[in-house]
Amino acid sequence: MAEDKFLTAGQRESHFQIGTVGASHVICYDIRFPEWIRHLMSQDAALLFVSAQWPSSRIEQWRILLQARAIENQAFVIAVNRVGQGLKDQFNGHSLIIDPLGKILLEANDCEGVFSAQIDLNQVKKVRGQIPVFKDRRLELY
Numbered sequence: 001m002a003e004d005k006f007l008t009a010g011q012r013e014s015h016f017q018i019g020t021v022g023a024s025h026v027i028c029y030d031i032r033f034p035e036w037i038r039h040l041m042s043q044d045a046a047l048l049f050v051s052a053q054w055p056s057s058r059i060e061q062w063r064i065l066l067q068a069r070a071i072e073n074q075a076f077v078i079a080v081n082r083v084g085q086g087l088k089d090q091f092n093g094h095s096l097i098i099d100p101l102g103k104i105l106l107e108a109n110d111c112e113g114v115f116s117a118q119i120d121l122n123q124v125k126k127v128r129g130q131i132p133v134f135k136d137r138r139l140e141l142y
Contacts, residue, residue, distance in 0.1 A: 052079065054091065
């Protein structure tokens with residue numbers, strides 16, 4: 001989609017608190033970089049927000065990449081995607097809410113709208129306690 005012709009990469013990470021819950025935010029192409037997202041999520045984030053302009057021709061990749069980011073970071077992923085026709089590409093939404101095990105809790109359709117789902121933030125602690133990937137990382141090797 002040639003974003004590099006119009007945009008430059010960001011220089012700061014986006015990590016913040018919602019009450020007592022840690023959260024991070026990435027934009028579109030960032031979901032293709034698991035190491036960047038792991039870095040953000042290792043700062044005690046339980047929520048990953050994604051805003052995107054992902055074309056309909058790659059919507060399966062959108063789903064799979066987001067499920068992978070949820071599973072490998074044991075966090076909820078809340079991802080919103082553009083709807084409508086661009087200059088060259090069609091965008092068909094399919095915004096998602098995914099749990100820490102990769103289960104899709106909500107997948108929006110291809111229309112604009114407001115969508116919601118119930119999440120249990122205790123699930124993050126439970127999953128991270130069962131499979132402690134953040135604790136078991138080998139930072140001296142990678």
